[in-house]
Amino acid sequence: MIVKTNLKLIEIIKDIYTRSRDDDVPALAAQLTYYFILALFPFLIFLITLLSYTPITGEEAMNFFARILPPLAFNAVLDVVNEITASPRETFLSFGMIAALWASSNGMKAVIRGINKAYDQKETRPFWMVRLISLVAVIILAFTVIFSLALLLFGETAEKELFYHFRFPNIYRGVCTTVRFLLPVILMFCVFILLYMLTPSRRLSLKEVLPGSAFSALSWILVTTLFSLYINNFADFSKMYGSIGGIIALLVWLYWISIIIMLGGELNASLAQKKE
Helix, strand or coil, rough: CCCHHHHHHHHHHHHHHHHHCCCHHHHHHHHHHHHHHHHHHHHHHHHHHCCCCCCHHHHHHHHHHCCCCCCCHHHHHHHHHHHCCCCCCCCCCHHHHHHHHHHHHHHHHHHEEEEEHHCCCEEEEEEEHHHHHHHHHHHHHHHHHHEEEEEEEEHHHHHHHHHHHHCCCCCCHHHHHHHHHHHHHHHHHHHHHHHHHHHCCCCCEEEHHHHHHHHEEEEEEHHHHHHHHHHHHHHHHHHHHHHHHHHHHHHHHHHHHHHHHHHHHHHHHHHHHCCC
């Protein structure tokens, strides 16, 4: 049984490697990185603008992103966001917010093209529908982040109130704390389910996208952790690239994240093809 499982796993890995080579995943990942870097800052500005209507502050939001971004890359993002939001304009909450939403949806459109290629699907949906799906996905992503932020920031208070009023055994306290700190992984898992279900031009069920979503979520955390260790202990982008070292680190990290997104799509497509 174990031998058969190992053989199936090796077969899937070989298939994903072949598909990735045929679909030219490294080149697609480079395209995604370009669109992501253009869409990242508008999305963060859109998110921070939304947060202005909630008790959560922009600083608390950026502290959350510090947990899922490498330190040097996060510092580059933080510097740009602080510079842009330092001088707010009256029209920002209206026109600027819409412009930020529109710009950030371009990154989602790039994901749509990449996932369609993984399934060998041509885009048959009209332009307006693809744009609408991109906008809806960005909005859902933003509210998913806000909801996760709320759980992370207010979860400890809610936990204390629950234990005080309902007298839960102390053994559950550790479980609640673990869940709160696993939140970034849970968030990534939900985001990838959203991406892999909404973006392809073919209809997919929840069951069909779970393997790729789990792979991408765990790989995101693993790659971010390893990349952070590499930057902190072996590489110094600031010495090599000077003042743009943080931006270079962000680009490298986004490139690997783009590869992960594409490989997750290739995994789902490979498993779907084997079932057919």
